[in-house]
Amino acid sequence: MQLVRMNKKTYSEFWGKESKHLADQGIYAALSKEIPDENVLEIGCGSGLSTSYLASTRSVLAIDNNEHLVSLANASLVAKGVAARIIHADLFALSEKEKNEIQAFSPKGIVCWFIGSHLDDVDRRTSLSLAITERPKKYRENIEDLLLTEMLCQPTVEWIHLANRVGVIESVSEHDIIEATKDDYNTHLFSSNGFEITRVKVIDWERNGSNFMYVNAHNPNLMPGSAAPRVVSILAKRIRSA
Ligand SMILES: C[S@@+](CC[C@H](N)C(=O)[O-])C[C@H]1O[C@@H](n2cnc3c(N)ncnc32)[C@H](O)[C@@H]1O
Numbered sequence: 525m526q527l528v529r530m531n532k533k534t535y536s537e538f539w540g541k542e543s544k545h546l547a548d549q550g551i552y553a554a555l556s557k558e559i560p561d562e563n564v565l566e567i568g569c570g571s572g573l574s575t576s577y578l579a580s581t582r583s584v585l586a587i588d589n590n591e592h593l594v595s596l597a598n599a600s601l602v603a604k605g606v607a608a609r610i611i612h613a614d615l616f617a618l619s620e621k622e623k624n625e626i627q628a629f630s631p632k633g634i635v636c637w638f639i640g641s642h643l644d645d646v647d648r649r650t651s652l653s654l655a656i657t658e659r660p661k662k663y664r665e666n667i668e669d670l671l672l673t674e675m676l677c678q679p680t681v682e683w684i685h686l687a688n689r690v691g692v693i694e695s696v697s698e699h700d701i702i703e704a705t706k707d708d709y710n711t712h713l714f715s716s717n718g719f720e721i722t723r724v725k726v727i728d729w730e731r732n733g734s735n736f737m738y739v740n741a742h743n744p745n746l747m748p749g750s751a752a753p754r755v756v757s758i759l760a761k762r763i764r765s766a
Contacts, residue, residue, distance in 0.1 A: 528737065535642035536592035540571040542736035546638075546729075551755055552577040554727050555637060558757050559685045562632035567671065568639050569610055572597025576604045578635060584608035585629045587615060587622075590641070615670055616649055623675055630680040637687040639667050664688075665712075672717040679765070684719060686758040689729065691751025698726050705756055718764035727755040 530538060546552060556577040569575045569586035570593055578584045579601065586608055588594050594612045601608055613622045640646075640660055650662040670676060671684060686709075692701060702724040710721055731753045 530642045530737065531644060532590055532642055533592055536571070536590055536596060538736050539593065540596055542734055543571045543573045545734045545736075547573045547577075549730055551727060551729065552637075555685070555687050555755075555757055556581075558723070558725060558759055559633055559635065559683065562682075563630060563680075564633045564635050565626060565629065565631035565676065565681075566608075567615065567634060567636040567667065567676070569593065569597045569608075570638070572600035572610075574635075574637050575608050575610070576601055576606050579606040579608040583629075585626065585631065586610045587613055587618075587626075589614040589645070615667060615676075618675060626676065627678055631678060632680060633683045633685060634671055634676060634681055635685045636667065636671055637685075638689065639664050668713055672713060672719070677717070682762050684714075684760045686760075688756050688758070690754050690756050692726075692754050693751055701726055701754075701756065705758060709758055709760070714760045718762055719760040720763045721758060722761045723757075723759045725757040727757060729753045729755045 528534075543552075552574050555574075561581045563583045564578055564585075566575055566578060566584055566586035569588045572593075575584055575586050575597055586597070588597065588610060589612070591612055594610055597610055601610075611622055611625065613619070618626075640663065643656075643659075646659045646663045649666055650659040654662055668686070677684075690701070705724045706721045714720055
């Protein structure tokens with residue numbers, strides 16, 4: 525498939541289709557079962573399908589910087605008859621008013637599923653000295669770092685839930701994926717911030733029928749062989765008070 529540089533609008537159109545594909549496979553339903561039914565701050569609502577699953581049993585405050593996706597999300601919530609508040613804002617530049625709204629919401633959890641954006645955003649928030657294939661991964665990591673800052677990780681936050689897509693080589697066992705994910709995220713993100721991973725789950729993901737243009741970063745540890753798509757659900761809980 526030829527890679528095309530998506531802008532805000534085309535990204536919203538592609539993600540609208542991709543998220544329907546994820547919803548049709550039950551992936552949002554499976555992810556939302558992994559977390560408690562408590563007030564949740566959703567980072568990146570996309571077209572609102574993830575939001576509607578979350579909001580069916582919880583209060584949701586979502587943040588997204590793409591106005592096209594915010595419109596799709598609000599329309600999707602109305603169509604599904606569920607309510608959630610969506611703030612149109614950039615996580616890298618939240619105003620005092622937006623930070624105060626998050627604080628007043630008193631989130632118990634933060635959800636950040638499939639975080640990413642079009643290349644204009646990615647280029648703005650990552651170093652251009654990185655190869656173009658490495659920047660989306662760095663963008664995701666920069667957002668993950670923001671999740672643990674005081675601005676988002678209020679003292680009320682007890683858990684953080686991430687969902688990432690991965691490619692799994694046949695010879696790698698589910699146990700190995702789970703242990704490698706725990707080791708990586710505890711070391712780089714959670715342990716130094718008073719959180720610890722309590723559960724990692726690997727969920728099947730059928731990519732047939734999806735035409736979303738994912739960019740795969742180079743992985744020096746990857747063994748040769750064809751990689752099967754999976755979704756990794758990562759739940760971390762607070763182990764030290766803020
Ligand atoms: C790949 S979509 C995933 C959406 C949703 N979580 C889902 O699972 O369907 C990523 C979302 O994060 C949003 N996003 C990316 N960077 C952001 C930022 N800096 N501030 C706010 N939202 C952002 C994008 O606009 C997009 O809606």
